[in-house]
Amino acid sequence: MENNVENIIARANRIPVWSLPYSFLAIIGVGYFFTFYDISDIGLAMPAIDAQFHLGSSTSLFLALSVGLIGYGIGSYLIGSTADVIGRYKSMIITMALTALGSFGDAISLNVPELTIFRFITGLGLGADLNLVSTYISEFAPPGVRGKITVYTFLVGILGQAVTPFIGLELVPVYYDGWRWLFGIGAIIAFIALILRFELPESPRWLALKKKDIKKAEKILEMMERTAERKIGKLPEPDVTRVDTESGKFPTLYLFKRPYSTRLSLLVIVWFFWYIGNYAFLGDSASLLSSAGFSISSSILYLAIGAIGYPVGAIIMIATADKFERKYVIFIDTVVWFIGLTLFALKMDITLFIGSFLASMALGMYLQVAYTFTAENYPTRARSSGFALTDGLGHIGGAFGAIFLPVLVASYSFSFGFEFIAVTGLIAGILVLIGGTRATGKPLENISA
Template identity: 30%
Template structure:
């Protein structure tokens, strides 16, 4: 069959249609609910430190256990998505972590909370690579990176929602953290929308021989009216796919990109979750009240949105690799700066803390957007879910280590230099990830098979 008549080529030629918009919004809401659940634990930790009188070591376990689940979930989610479909696994993950989060609100001890948070992590980790793969496989080539970055931008909305819940609910009620976790049951309801409202990947359907369903899905996108006609999208001639024949993600054609992608995932996870999971608690330890700490964290979190928007524009102008490296380098500078200024509560220091924290949010989350755009483009269809899921799973190892590492680094630095040491380590991790980004192939304008 001529390449111009294949279903994937027909999808690649389409403009941005209402069906694309429905897919992006539908997947994005699930993404935001994931972020809300991840973000809530940072505020719950700060509240438990006061209510249950927990020390740093116990709090670090509460943070890390969820990432243990996420590491396992990310790997399993990718494998299951390649076998059973992107949409099915997406819906299943929402059910898993939504029910577990609601159950966590009933926790009667630290041990019970740890068990529930582990199960939550299984669902959270499985969702992210599956959702990004689904969106990337429907996106037209020339705007594929931009669509995935916009999907990742929903993470900021979810984290802001978590900050709002933390700011308004947790300090307002006795055991307010329980009410905050109870809100986390919402994803179970949204699982029905994903299962019956979103399309299954055409590439997956073809790989499974379900050609009639694949054809119906493509025609639904072809007959959907275009939207955003006034938006200018960079135009370039697609250069074709890599046509890679590989049995595994570690076969010779893919080994270098897999190794580089894993390094980036490890570095960005270590720094992001080390910093933001502990942020409200660290601000409290610096003398800020619980509501004030949550308020400052909310302001810092809002800066994630312009970071995503900037990355979404630049990724189709500069390309994936340069955009990712620049935002990672900016994250490194912001992390070191934050460590230097976050040492007290004077008026000048507060402004410095907010400015450095917002810069860290801006660059860090822009880098996340670029990373999620790059991952699915690196692998052929039959390995795409596995490849993105395995990279995410390896990154989750860093997210497990990060909350445990923070108390150690703070101890090394002592009262005077704890923040400097901690955030300098995060800055170094960002720089290593930026260097690894240049080992990834540039996929802007290339067809994915």
């Protein structure tokens, strides 16, 4: 059996091109589109919800946002670790079903408690989906173009973050129930993504290592090989090498053995610091600008124009993700983030536009490359669990940032608060630069060995 497992992995590693239909990337991208749409829509809806629910300066609305992020963390681990047991395919169906249900509930919520419940449900699905998509793509993408392929999918998704402010601008300030329509559109997108995902295959690496269905893994690989041969001709012979096929433990237990325990500790801290600023910027900026004296329309407009930076950042990564060592790329991304938020903190018209653009571009540059890097650091038998635990614990930083940024702004100043999240993002990049592994262009088994 082990020889069969090693042969399947060797056959997967010898394929140098994307060997599934490109429509599968689009299918995954639609789900990603919703993920990033939802990350943005709550922040855009918050000023209108605040006014309608008469919250004033209460922190209830920020708690509603943070509960969603807590859901991210719980969902990421529970469903993500389950994916190492029942498979990537089934788990990705579950995540999208939860997000569709949660987003529909967001749209019909009548008060903050209801919104909090449905934000939690949405978060359960979204947190796990971020984990699973990166794991899934990493296990299909060839080593030499793994970064580029994952960014292609991410580019479709990041458009959700780019267009959401413009949709919000047309709905939230204009219509009384505009924020409900904003969530409702997200629910429709999530439902479409759910239906499309039934077309996706299971990961042959997971099938082989879990010894679930070797014949099914071989059938998927044969399809991939035929696709690759039509593109480039005859494939090289598989280079069968020894692979650790142990799979009897609960997947999370592998993460507490070296080298994974060290990687887990580092990456949890990295994502904690990154998510502090990520979710504070996305979730609180519109409300904090509004509280600082800008109208709801102008507050959203600053972010909408800046959101053009999301796809720009992703396009930059398509050209660079596999040409340079990933940990260096990640560090540079955080430097751009620091510059953008430093400008945004100045709170002048021109610096708000430029700062929003650079911060958004940094997000577009950082996220998928860092997701890919995280997935690469763990073995196939516990890759989803490793990413899930990392991302789940990291999201605590997001919940912290969403609550703490308004407190900093109220206690000190707008500039102090946004400079704080500029620094936390830069810290994440410095940690990766100092302690991160080299991953670009290597087979997954070589990175995670």
